[in-house]
Amino acid sequence: xxxxxxxxxxxxxxxxxxxxxxxxxxxxxxxxxxxxxxxxxxxxxxxxxxxxxxxxxxxxxxxxxxxxxxxxxxxxxxxxxxxxxxxxxxxxxxxxxxxxxxxxxxxxxxxxxxxxxxxxxxxxxxxxxxxxxxxxxxxxxxxxxxx
Amino acid sequence: xxxxxxxxxxxxxxxxxxxxxxxxxxxxxxxxxxxxxxxxxxxxxxxxxxxxxxxxxxxxxxxxxxxxxxxxxxxxxxxxxxxxxxxxxxxxxxxxxxxxxxxxxxxxxxxxxxxxxxxxxxxxxxxxxxxxxxxxxxxxxxxxxxxxxxxxxxxxxxxxxxxxxxxxxxxxxxxxxxxxxxxxxxxxxxxxxxxxxxxxxxxxxxxxxxxxxxxxxxxxxxxxxxxxxxxxxxxxxxxxxxxxxxxxxxxxxxxxxxxxxxxxxxxxxxxxxxxxxxxxxxxxxxxxxxxxxxxxxxxxxxxxxxxxxxxxxxxxxxxxxxxxxxxxxxxxxxxxxxxxxxxxxxxxxxxxxxxxxxxxxxxxxxxxxxxxxxxxxxxxxxxxxxxxxxxxxxxxxxxxxxxxxxxxxxxxxxxxxxxxxxxxxxxxxxxxxxxxxxxxxxxxxxxxxxxxxxxxxxxxxxxxxxxxxxxxxxxxxxxxxxxxxxxxxxxxxxxxxxxxxxxxxxxxxxxxxxxxxxxxxxxxxxxxxxxxxxxxxxxxxxxxxxxxxxxxxxxxxxxxxxxxxxxxxxxxxxxxxxxxxxxxxxxxxxxxxxxxxxxxxxxxxxxxxxxxxxxxxxxxxxxxxxxxxxxxxxxxxxxxxxxxxxxxxxxxxxxxxxxxxxxxxxxxxxxxxx
Ligand SMILES: Cc1cc2nc3c(=O)[nH]c(=O)nc-3n(C[C@H](O)[C@H](O)[C@H](O)COP(=O)(O)OP(=O)(O)OC[C@H]3O[C@@H](n4cnc5c(N)ncnc54)[C@H](O)[C@@H]3O)c2cc1C
Numbered sequence: 129x130x131x132x133x134x135x136x137x138x139x140x141x142x143x144x145x146x147x148x149x150x151x152x153x154x155x156x157x158x159x160x161x162x163x164x165x166x167x168x169x170x171x172x173x174x175x176x177x178x179x180x181x182x183x184x185x186x187x188x189x190x191x192x193x194x195x196x197x198x199x200x201x202x203x204x205x206x207x208x209x210x211x212x213x214x215x216x217x218x219x220x221x222x223x224x225x226x227x228x229x230x231x232x233x234x235x236x237x238x239x240x241x242x243x244x245x246x247x248x249x250x251x252x253x254x255x256x257x258x259x260x261x262x263x264x265x266x267x268x269x270x271x272x273x274x275x
Numbered sequence: 276x277x278x279x280x281x282x283x284x285x286x287x288x289x290x291x292x293x294x295x296x297x298x299x300x301x302x303x304x305x306x307x308x309x310x311x312x313x314x315x316x317x318x319x320x321x322x323x324x325x326x327x328x329x330x331x332x333x334x335x336x337x338x339x340x341x342x343x344x345x346x347x348x349x350x351x352x353x354x355x356x357x358x359x360x361x362x363x364x365x366x367x368x369x370x371x372x373x374x375x376x377x378x379x380x381x382x383x384x385x386x387x388x389x390x391x392x393x394x395x396x397x398x399x400x401x402x403x404x405x406x407x408x409x410x411x412x413x414x415x416x417x418x419x420x421x422x423x424x425x426x427x428x429x430x431x432x433x434x435x436x437x438x439x440x441x442x443x444x445x446x447x448x449x450x451x452x453x454x455x456x457x458x459x460x461x462x463x464x465x466x467x468x469x470x471x472x473x474x475x476x477x478x479x480x481x482x483x484x485x486x487x488x489x490x491x492x493x494x495x496x497x498x499x500x501x502x503x504x505x506x507x508x509x510x511x512x513x514x515x516x517x518x519x520x521x522x523x524x525x526x527x528x529x530x531x532x533x534x535x536x537x538x539x540x541x542x543x544x545x546x547x548x549x550x551x552x553x554x555x556x557x558x559x560x561x562x563x564x565x566x567x568x569x570x571x572x573x574x575x576x577x578x579x580x581x582x583x584x585x586x587x588x589x590x591x592x593x594x595x596x597x598x599x600x601x602x603x604x605x606x607x608x609x610x611x612x613x614x615x616x617x618x619x620x621x622x623x624x625x626x627x628x629x630x631x632x633x634x635x636x637x638x639x640x641x642x643x644x645x646x647x648x649x650x651x652x653x654x655x656x657x658x659x660x661x662x663x664x665x666x667x668x669x670x671x672x673x674x675x676x677x678x679x680x681x682x683x684x685x686x687x688x689x690x691x692x693x694x695x696x697x698x699x700x701x702x703x704x705x706x707x708x709x710x711x712x713x714x715x716x717x718x719x720x721x722x723x724x725x726x727x728x729x730x731x732x733x734x735x736x737x738x739x740x741x742x743x744x745x746x747x748x749x750x751x752x753x754x755x756x757x758x759x760x761x762x763x764x765x766x767x768x769x770x771x772x773x774x775x776x777x778x779x780x781x782x783x784x785x786x787x788x789x790x791x792x793x794x795x796x797x798x799x800x801x802x803x804x805x806x807x808x809x810x811x812x813x814x815x816x817x818x819x820x821x822x823x824x825x826x827x828x829x830x831x832x833x834x835x836x837x838x839x840x841x842x843x844x845x846x847x848x849x850x851x852x853x854x855x856x857x858x859x860x861x862x863x864x865x866x867x868x869x870x871x872x873x874x875x876x877x878x879x880x881x882x883x884x885x886x887x888x889x890x891x892x893x894x895x896x897x898x899x900x901x902x903x904x905x906x907x908x909x910x911x912x913x914x915x916x917x918x919x920x921x922x923x924x925x926x927x928x929x930x931x932x933x934x935x936x937x938x939x940x941x942x943x944x945x946x947x948x949x
Contacts (some may be wrong), residue, residue, distance in 0.1 A: 139938060147806050154349045157378025165390040168397065168938045169379050171350070173859060173926060177910025182928060189941035201798045203813030204805045205909035206879035215914055240807055 138192040138257045140250065142169040143178070144238070149206050149241035151195025152232045159243055176215065182225065183219045183233060190204040192263045193232045193253050197246070200237025209237075227266050231256050235258070276341075283406050284315040284340035285399060286329065288322035288347035290377050297381035299392045303346070306396045306942060312407055315340055323353045335364035342406040346374040346399050351809055368537060369412035369543030369858065369925055374402040378670055396942050406935035411857035412924055415903045417506035419854040420597040423444060423845045426497055426788065427602035429457020430476060430831055431823020431838045433483050435600050438842030440488040444849055447594060449511055453555040455480050455602050461540060461627065463634055464833060466689045467716030473556075480558045489569035492592070493559060500791040501882065503633045503817025503904035504856040505597045506693040507749030515587025518550065520580030525552065528575040536568045542607075542628040546633070550575050550583075559922070596913075597849040598818045599792060600841050601802060604784045605824040608659025608676065608778040612667070615655060615776055616742035621645050622753050623774045625658075626686060632686040639697045644773050649701060652694065653755045653771040655740055656686050656707040660779030666737045678799045680779030681828040684710050686719045687777040688724045696728040703729045704769045706740050706757055714830065732759040733765060780828040792819050793880055801827045812841045815907050816880075817856055820844050859925045860906035861913065863899045865889060870897035872913035874921055882904055884912055 144150040150171045156163065172178075173194045183194060196216060199201050203209045216235045236249050260266075289295035300318045301552045307316045319327045322345055325518070334340040345357050350373040358368035365692045376395050384391035423439050425432045428450025435448045454460070464474035483489055497511035502508045522528075532548035540553050549568040552560070564585065574582045610617035622644065624632065636642060642649040660683065662675035669675050675885045684707070691703045705724070710731075712721045725731070734740055739755040759767050761774035782801045789796055794814040798805040802825050805813045812821050817892045822841035823834040848854050860873075861884060871887055878884050883905040889898040899912075899921065910923045922928060 151351070151806065151809075154375070154378040157349070157382040160382050160385070162383050162386065164382045165380075165387050165394045168394070168401070169375070170931065170934055172399070173923065174909040174911070177913040177923060177926070177928070178931075179914040182931065184287060185449065185932065189935055202803060204795055204803055205907055205911075206793055206795055206815075207877075208909045208911055210877075211877065211914070220626045224640065231344065267433045 138166050138254075138262050139190065140167045140193045140195060140253055140257070141186055141191045142167055142195045142197055143172050143175045144169050144197040145171050145174060145199045145203070146171050148199030148202060148240060149238035149246070152197065152238045152242045152246045155241055156243045161243060161247060163247050166254070167250055172213065174203065174205050174208040176205070176211040178215065180215065180219045180222055184222055187223070187228050187232065187263050188267060190255055190264060194234070195253055196233070196235045196248055197238040197249070198235060199239070200241055202237070228263060228268060229260050229266060231260060232263060248272050276810050277313070277934070278407070281312040281342060281407055282314045282339050283312045283342040283344060283403055284317075284334045284338070285333065285403060286327075286343070286345045287395070288327070288345065288376070288904045289318060289320045289401065290348055290381075291321055294347070294376050297385050297388050297391045297782040298376060298395045299388070300395075300776045302392055303395045303399060303723065307399055307403065310400075310403060310881065311574065312342075313403060314338060321345050323356055328356070331357065331360050332364040335366050341366060341370060342409055344374060344399065344402040344406045345369045345371075346376040346395060348377040349375050349379070365488065367411040370409050371712070372402045372406045372409065374398050391407045393942060397938050397940075400942070401934035401937040404937040405930045408930045408933060410924075414858055415856040415860070417505040417854050417856070417904055419849045419852055420595045421849045421852055422594070422596045423598045423600060423849065424449070424497070424507070424509055424594065424596040425600045425602060427457070427604055427823070427825065428452075428455040428493065428874075429604045429827070430459045430479070430604065431457075431489070431604060431814055431834045432600070432602035433479050434835045434838035435602055435822045435842045436489050436846070437479060437483050437486065438839050439845045440483075440843065442497065442846035442850060444488070444845055447511070447596065448487045448489060448491045449513075450491070451496050451875065453493050453516060454557045454559065455491070455493065456558065459831060460554065461542075461631065463630060464689070464693065466685050466720055467714070477556070477558065484558070485627045486606055488744065494563070497788060497791060498591070500599070503902075504848065505904075506819065507594055507596050508867075509594050509599070511592040511594065513590045513592065514566060515584065515589065516561060517566070517569075517584055517587060519582040519584070520561050521560075522561065522579070522631045524579040524582065525550070526833070527578040528562070528583065529533055530572040531578050532572060533572060533574055534568050536565065539794045541631040541635070542625065544628055548652065552792065597854070598820060598845045599790070600820045600822050600845060601788060601794070601825055602822040602838065602841070603783045603788065603825040605780040605828070606783050608781050610658055610776055610778060612942070615658060615740070616753065616774060617776060620742065620744065620753055620774075622772060623776065625773070625776045625778045626654075626683065626690065627778065629775045630689060633693060633697075642694075642698045642701060645770060647752075649698075649772040651704070651751050651770045652773045652775060653704040653706060653769050654691065654775040654777060655755070656684060656687060656777045657736070658776040658778045659781070660716045661708060661736060663736055674798070674800070676779055676781065676799070677713060678828070681713070683709070683777040683779055685712050685714070685830070687721055687775070688712065688720045691724045691729045694726060695729070703727070704732060704755070704771070705729050706734060706755065706769075707730045708734060708736050714832070731761060732757050733761045734758060735760060737939065740948070742771075743771060772818060780824060782825055785825070792816060794819055799827070801825065812837060812844055817907075818848060818854070857908075859908040859923055860901075860903045861901045861908065861910070861921050862924050863901055864920045864922075865891070865898050867918045869918055869920075871917060872897070872899070873915045873917065874899050875912050877915050879911070880907060883907070
């Protein structure tokens with residue numbers, strides 16, 4: 129599968145904090161570095177606002193992978209990093225229940241200058257997608273436990 | 276507003292070729308034309324130019340556009356520009372959405388123009404989907420007390436106080452210890468200017484304490500805080516000084532005091548009494564009682580009973596302030612017992628101790644330590660800095676100091692230069708991982724050290740030098756073993772009469788302030804700003820601002836710049852007597868709220884959300900109510916509401932869902948050509 133067809137076939141949603149991942153993404157841009165174009169970055173104040181439903185709905189709508197690029201221990205908001213991690217942990221069993229491979233969802237701490245980590249996460253998620261394919265196949269299949 | 280009345284203007288910026296060289300902006304625009312609610316679609320060479328902004332303003336006025344989406348550079352650059360343009364045309368500035376097509380598309384997909392174009396199309400569609408749901412929002416306006424509390428009386432706090440007062444803001448400065456000046460008072464000649472530290476410091480202190488808008492409390496700490504930007508209610512507790520301002524018998528009282536404790540001004544190299552002056556011309560120049568050390572035996576009072584009060588009670592001061600500046604500074608890293616021989620061999624001292632030792636050493640003849648002549652000195656960099664997890668022993672909290680303390684390289688080299696100047700016969704060995712003389716004028720200090728014949732030895736971070744006792748017949752008491760990578764890994768032994776550890780910086784422990792003000796510490800334990808580049812002195816709590824080394828290692832120049840930035844921020848926030856906050860805070864839909872209180876339970880911010888009685892159909896029921904001034908908009912409450920009754924204004928779940936739908940939708944007009 130070429131990069132172009134990967135991009136058309138799969139879509140990675142990136143929820144990136146304004147104080148971390150979103151600024152990190154801009155730093156990658158300022159370097160004119162490159163990464164796969166099947167990536168759609170939405171800025172968030174904090175991903176702590178998303179409940180389990182949001183992630184499940186996104187997969188059901190055809191988002192193949194979600195990278196939550198939060199600010200981790202560098203978050204300016206009290207307690208939101210722990211809360212985000214708790215929320216994501218609650219999503220995994222629900223994904224499994226619905227037959228969605230849990231490798232499609234990853235929580236990673238990305239800082240404003242974490243350009244290499246930003247690119248690596250996208251590369252790795254695309255490798256995962258090349259291996260497990262688009263989410264639609266899983267949603268269409270009868271619900272069996274996936275990884 | 277009904278859906279049919281929504282009239283969106285969508286603008287795709289070429290960014291002078293930065294976007295259009297990769298993204299086919301015309302094709303993107305073509306995709307957007309005819310979409311529901313989209314009444315204007317334009318491309319422009321430079322939307323941020325005056326002409327570009329005028330296009331938007333005209334479309335609002337003449338074509339009835341009431342939602343605006345611009346695809347351009349990163350929002351950090353021009354989101355505010357476009358919000359202002361929208362506002363100039365009479366539209367609410369929050370009916371604007373910014374899409375990043377440059378940093379997150381054209382600049383990163385240069386070799387893939389077709390896909391970059393398809394992505395731009397989807398991003399614009401997502402922006403338009405959000406724009407359909409945008410609502411008018413108003414900034415939160417609060418009355419602001421034109422009064423700032425500055426915590427910490429080091430150079431950072433003093434400089435903040437002075438600059439803020441110069442802007443017409445009343446300042447209360449509190450210093451925990453009985454004397455002003457912080458660590459700068461313990462320095463002598465300071466890099467890179469070669470000035471005398473205390474002289475420069477005293478000039479500023481005199482100006483600050485005599486400014487009519489500044490009140491200073493020493494021996495004082497913040498003990499409670501409530502409220503929000505513009506209206507913080509704080510309590511300060513000031514311990515008594517114990518000595519009257521006009522007390523004239525200090526020398527006799529100190530001589531009479533039977534208590535002797537290590538003198539922290541000299542980093543424990545000397546001792547002092549429980550009644551003390553930090554140094555002879557310390558400010559305030561009234562002695563103080565060290566209450567932790569004092570046994571209240573009363574011997575000092577016997578000298579002259581009237582000027583000393585050992586039974587004074589703490590004073591509490593309640594204030595209303597508009598902003599709080601945290602300038603609580605740093606403490607030098609304290610090496611562990613045995614770390615590089617510290618505490619094990621009396622010949623191992625820290626750099627701060629060495630600075631004090633040099634001032635205690637009279638004249639320029641012979642340097643002695645512990646009664647022994649000093650002929651060889653080894654100075655070791657990066658002690659308590661740039662430590663490697665898994666290699667170096669963690670501290671009590673399980674963390675190592677993996678950051679660079681920034682000032683120690685130049686301070687160490689400056690020490691070698693001073694040693695060379697005063698004691699040119701001494702052999703100086705500088706053991707470093709790297710030399711980071713990063714700032715203007717600092718490299719000159721390194722060059723001078725090289726010219727002075729300092730011998731540089733370079734070790735690897737995971738192979739730090741080892742300090743051991745020398746064999747009894749050696750002339751120097753210590754040997755420093757180092758694998759030197761400037762000689763391709765040769766194992767060398769350096770004789771040392773004195774070993775100086777260039778200890779790094781750690782933040783002063785301020786967990787009480789962190790808790791009271793609801794601010795955060797980073798992984799390195801320094802206080803955390805919202806964004807290191809775009810909001811470098813602001814915390815996530817509006818109105819709480821950082822200054823100086825409480826935020827990270829800085830030299831005096833950087834500390835003063837940070838302090839001036841903090842004061843400027845205070846001036847901007849409070850200068851008008853009114854503050855405006857972004858409206859991105861939680862909002863509760865009372866039709867959906869069932870008063871479960873889960874939102875209140877998870878919120879980390881005091882008074883941001885609470886259950887309050889609300890009248891519904893003649894009955895009083897409990898509903899969640901947000902205090903916009905205390906809410907930071909993190910959205911933790913949103914995710915736990917079982918009824919989806921809470922949202923963050925301007926960043927609603929519905930808007931995110933609409934954007935996800937747009938991203939996953941097909942783009943018939945933008946098929947990728949393979
Ligand atoms: C060995 C060494 C050599 C240096 N040499 C140089 C040099 O030559 N040139 C140079 O530019 N820089 C030098 N520096 C750096 C310089 O010392 C700092 O940049 C500067 O002192 C930082 O000032 P500050 O106000 O941020 O912190 P501090 O000096 O630490 O002041 C903080 C103040 O806050 C007070 N405080 C703490 N907690 C509270 C509380 N809870 N309530 C109230 N008050 C509180 C403290 O008592 C202290 O007075 C050197 C540093 C070291 C360690």
